Amino acid sequence: MRIGELSERTDTSRRLLRYYEEQGLIISTRSANGYRNYDENLVDRVLQIRGLLDAGLPTRIIRQILPCLNKPRAIHFPDATPEMLATLTLERDRMTQRIECLIRNRDAVSEYLDTVSGKRREEPSSAATAATH
Amino acid sequence: MRIGELSERTDTSRRLLRYYEEQGLIISTRSANGYRNYDENLVDRVLQIRGLLDAGLPTRIIRQILPCLNKPRAIHFPDATPEMLATLTLERDRMTQRIECLIRNRDAVSEYLDTVSGKRREEPSSAATAATH
DNA sequence: CTCCACCTTGACACCGGTGTGAGGCTCGGG
DNA sequence: CCCGAGCCTCACACCGGTGTCAAGGTGGAG
Numbered sequence: 001m002r003i004g005e006l007s008e009r010t011d012t013s014r015r016l017l018r019y020y021e022e023q024g025l026i027i028s029t030r031s032a033n034g035y036r037n038y039d040e041n042l043v044d045r046v047l048q049i050r051g052l053l054d055a056g057l058p059t060r061i062i063r064q065i066l067p068c069l070n071k072p073r074a075i076h077f078p079d080a081t082p083e084m085l086a087t088l089t090l091e092r093d094r095m096t097q098r099i100e101c102l103i104r105n106r107d108a109v110s111e112y113l114d115t116v117s118g119k120r121r122e123e124p125s126s127a128a129t130a131a132t133h
Numbered sequence: 134m135r136i137g138e139l140s141e142r143t144d145t146s147r148r149l150l151r152y153y154e155e156q157g158l159i160i161s162t163r164s165a166n167g168y169r170n171y172d173e174n175l176v177d178r179v180l181q182i183r184g185l186l187d188a189g190l191p192t193r194i195i196r197q198i199l200p201c202l203n204k205p206r207a208i209h210f211p212d213a214t215p216e217m218l219a220t221l222t223l224e225r226d227r228m229t230q231r232i233e234c235l236i237r238n239r240d241a242v243s244e245y246l247d248t249v250s251g252k253r254r255e256e257p258s259s260a261a262t263a264a265t266h
Numbered sequence: 267c268t269c270c271a272c273c274t275t276g277a278c279a280c281c282g283g284t285g286t287g288a289g290g291c292t293c294g295g296g
Numbered sequence: 297c298c299c300g301a302g303c304c305t306c307a308c309a310c311c312g313g314t315g316t317c318a319a320g321g322t323g324g325a326g
Contacts, residue, residue: 004272014273015315033322035273051234056189058312068245069238080249088242095239099232101184105202106228109221112201116213137302147303148285166292168303191282 006038010046017046023059025049025066056098061091139171143179150179156192158182158199189231194224 007014020026021036026045028036048069052062064087140147153159154169159178161169181202185195197220 002273013314016313018275019313033273034275035322048238051231052238053313054189055231055235055238056187060312065238065242069241085246085250088246092239092242092246095235095242098184098188099235099239101181102188102228102232102235105181105185105188105198106225106232108202109198109225109228113218113221113225117218135303146284149283151305152283166303167305168292186283193282 001038001040003036003038006042006046009043010050012046012050020046020049020059024063025059055095057091057095061087064088065091134171134173136169136171139175139179142176143183145179145183153179153182153192157196158192188228190224190228194220197221198224 001009003014003017006012006017010017017026021028026038026042026049028038028042031037045066049062049066052065053059057065064084068088134142136147136150139145139150143150150159151169154161159171159175159182161171161175164170178199182195182199185198186192190198197217201221
């Protein structure tokens with residue numbers, strides 16, 4: 001498919017798709033006229049990239065971890081240098097920390113929302129009884 | 134405590150502490166000479182802020198959710214406007230998505246690391262037998 | 267042939283988080 | 297008195313992800 005279709009299917013601007021390519025996150029073949037051609041599986045890939053980006057990982061890191069996340073994974077994994085593995089390990093731990101932090105705060109927000117909208121009919125002392133209808 | 138100490142204890146540059154204050158994420162009193170004075174609990178607060186920032190939330194959002202995360206929470210929560218609640222709900226859901234995405238990818242990386250370093254002498258067939266040990 | 271939609275590259279610009287440096291004040295110790 | 301450490305404000309600069317626009321090629325439909 002060409003860039004327009006990929007853009008629509010991933011809800012990602014063409015600009016960004018070219019940027020991701022420039023950053024080595026996705027690849028494309030070119031047809032004779034110079035147009036980019038994308039494989040079907042790029043759709044998932046782009047979505048995944050967006051997710052990681054949104055989760056706070058920089059393209060530099062994503063570029064490193066993506067190759068490990070491909071379908072026929074575990075077979076013929078690319079030349080895994082020790083540095084690479086160290087980086088990955090470190091990054092995995094960072095992700096774990098992020099996850100924990102996010103969960104803690106998400107739960108706190110959630111709890112707050114529950115409390116405030118759960119209508120625990122608190123005494124009129126402080127009000128803020130936002131009618132959740 | 135003054136900014137230097139807070140900076141050390143949170144491993145956060147003074148510049149950033151002032152920035153967070155400017156963004157309304159933390160507050161400080163000023164002593165007569167103009168120096169900022171921070172309360173003890175700011176240490177945790179700053180750490181939390183850093184976590185959230187690192188997790189991808191912008192200061193704008195953090196400013197909104199922080200008030201809900203304070204110790205004597207649920208009591209006297211600030212004027213919770215309906216928009217506010219909507220924002221929070223939305224943001225909570227976004228956090229959940231982020232968490233899921235992060236977990237998926239963290240696990241994938243983890244699995245890859247296990248496989249590659251666990252040395253499962255995979256048969257040349259298809260492998261991907263990520264031994265969950 | 268002309269249009270129009272779609273593609274190309276390249277550049278400039280924004281925004282948010284962060285570093286850095288200048289110029290100036292405060293305060294405690296030699 | 298002077299010095300140095302710590303604080304202040306202000307401002308410019310960077311980097312990464314993203315928008316946007318310009319100038320141009322391609323190709324199908326009228």
